[in-house]
Amino acid sequence: MKATATVRPYTGRIAIALACLLIVLFPLVVQERYYLHIAILIFIYITLVQSWNLPGGFAGYISFGHVLFFGMGGYTVGILMNFLNVGPTWAILAAGGVAIVLALLFGSISLRLRGVYFAIATLAVAIIGKLVIGNIDVLGGAEGMLLPLSPWSIEFEKIPFYYAAAGTAAAATLTMVLIRRSNLGFRLLALKDDEDKAEASGINTTKHKVIAFIISAFFPGIIGGLHAYYIGYINPAANFSILYSANVLVMAAFGGIGTIGGPIIGATTFVALSEILSYSVGSQFRLGIYGLILVLVTIFLPRGVISLRETLRSRRRAPREQLEATTSERGD
Amino acid sequence: MQATQERAATALRLDRVSKRFGGIRAVDEVSFDVQDNSICGLIGPNGSGKTTLFNLVSGFYKLDRGEIYYGSERIDRLRPHRRVERGIIRTFQITRVFPHLSVLDNLMIPTCDNRLAALFHSALGTRRRTRGEELLSLLGLKRLRDEPAGNLSFGQQKLVELAMSFMIETRLIMLDEPSAGINPTLVNQVRDWIRAEQKNGRTFLIIEHNMHVVMDICDKIIVLHHGKKLAEGAPAQIQDDPVVLEAYLGG
Numbered sequence: 358m359k360a361t362a363t364v365r366p367y368t369g370r371i372a373i374a375l376a377c378l379l380i381v382l383f384p385l386v387v388q389e390r391y392y393l394h395i396a397i398l399i400f401i402y403i404t405l406v407q408s409w410n411l412p413g414g415f416a417g418y419i420s421f422g423h424v425l426f427f428g429m430g431g432y433t434v435g436i437l438m439n440f441l442n443v444g445p446t447w448a449i450l451a452a453g454g455v456a457i458v459l460a461l462l463f464g465s466i467s468l469r470l471r472g473v474y475f476a477i478a479t480l481a482v483a484i485i486g487k488l489v490i491g492n493i494d495v496l497g498g499a500e501g502m503l504l505p506l507s508p509w510s511i512e513f514e515k516i517p518f519y520y521a522a523a524g525t526a527a528a529a530t531l532t533m534v535l536i537r538r539s540n541l542g543f544r545l546l547a548l549k550d551d552e553d554k555a556e557a558s559g560i561n562t563t564k565h566k567v568i569a570f571i572i573s574a575f576f577p578g579i580i581g582g583l584h585a586y587y588i589g590y591i592n593p594a595a596n597f598s599i600l601y602s603a604n605v606l607v608m609a610a611f612g613g614i615g616t617i618g619g620p621i622i623g624a625t626t627f628v629a630l631s632e633i634l635s636y637s638v639g640s641q642f643r644l645g646i647y648g649l650i651l652v653l654v655t656i657f658l659p660r661g662v663i664s665l666r667e668t669l670r671s672r673r674r675a676p677r678e679q680l681e682a683t684t685s686e687r688g689d
Numbered sequence: 690m691q692a693t694q695e696r697a698a699t700a701l702r703l704d705r706v707s708k709r710f711g712g713i714r715a716v717d718e719v720s721f722d723v724q725d726n727s728i729c730g731l732i733g734p735n736g737s738g739k740t741t742l743f744n745l746v747s748g749f750y751k752l753d754r755g756e757i758y759y760g761s762e763r764i765d766r767l768r769p770h771r772r773v774e775r776g777i778i779r780t781f782q783i784t785r786v787f788p789h790l791s792v793l794d795n796l797m798i799p800t801c802d803n804r805l806a807a808l809f810h811s812a813l814g815t816r817r818r819t820r821g822e823e824l825l826s827l828l829g830l831k832r833l834r835d836e837p838a839g840n841l842s843f844g845q846q847k848l849v850e851l852a853m854s855f856m857i858e859t860r861l862i863m864l865d866e867p868s869a870g871i872n873p874t875l876v877n878q879v880r881d882w883i884r885a886e887q888k889n890g891r892t893f894l895i896i897e898h899n900m901h902v903v904m905d906i907c908d909k910i911i912v913l914h915h916g917k918k919l920a921e922g923a924p925a926q927i928q929d930d931p932v933v934l935e936a937y938l939g940g
Binding site for chain 2: 550
């Protein structure tokens, strides 16, 4: 979109190819279950943050409710596998479908709200979703329910989940890359800047927002379903935990809102950090350190870690040719 | 007036359009026509309802009473983007560009295509890009094409916004004070540009306080005062109308 994107395209491509190779080979080399588990968590969060970023980062519609799609995805898989004997693959795909339907219903109503009102509405719906599910006795109420075990042996078990989660994260990322280059992504950016002007420019803002919201619900639905099958147990408190929404927001802000790399950096850093901190300094300090890091990033890199290079470069650069206009004429 | 353009079709027709805000009648029973391929000026003191009228025609306000026709189609219940699809586009009095998008990207935003398939097309259409770059050269803004539009001066943003309205196949362009806040040389440039686009078949409805510009380019002028239409006619007629003079200068 901007000229900077074309700088040294090959280094970027080689880096991406190497990263993909690393991800594919990782479980073959590292066979410790613990590290595979961390990697799966990272992929889950990458999927969630990438998805959240579409309405949140591109269009400026901050959602606290994406955990709804994650939780409903989990319960869809639970219901289909436990009560209807559906296989895991179809159940997980159905979880994505359920998320789409929910996003269509909920999005076309809530996206009429703007800014903070939208954020509160999404939060409310996520909480309502949790309460409703928690009060259905067939689904185990607050205690939740167990899911059928995967057919794989304990030693091998993590590997299929690893690849499935990696695939979902990659699909979510690739989707965002394509959307970013499409009219949709481009118009969402305009809409974030000035929604009325976007409407005055001929953009059907409602349609664009709802479509974006639907796409952003699909992947959390899928990954929520996958996660449920992976853990083997779902309950309202865990699967609808507002912590998911909060973590996603923190990771996005840390990595860089509205970018493609930001969610990857944010999710990876925070999941890894959380693991490292919990056995080095203990979990009681962990959240404090989180907060500190976030405060520092917000102050010094308001556009996230991804903007690090750019920020350093612009500080070093001599004040370049100024637009005479910006300083003298701009009077409003 | 009517006699000379008898054969010309009507681009826009307002029929007893009214809008009130609480006790204020911002637009009160206003009716007029804008002939196809003409330049129509909308003048009046501050608070006379000009911008409200723009908001009604572009769909940002719902009217209380009356009807608005574009060609033969009634449009007063369409959402703003639907009116753009029909061929009406507007600019804002307080200039509005997309500050974080580059100048060239700003020009790529206006659209008439909201079909689902179009959402997933690449945003980098080359034909539109060429058109955008042409317009920027014309405006002398070419060297700023990759600059975020928010960094531009007020006058430059005004030009960008104007250029945005020329990017799509719009027939009726509504400009809210196109010459406000830009330097005199540029005012002449904007004026020439509007004339050129008129020759390309476009119709203009223009709110303007600069009387030189208004008298110079408009085929017809409508004067609003306290939300009511005070006068309507050719520039020469309006200039000498005692009622208009009193509304503007007297009291």
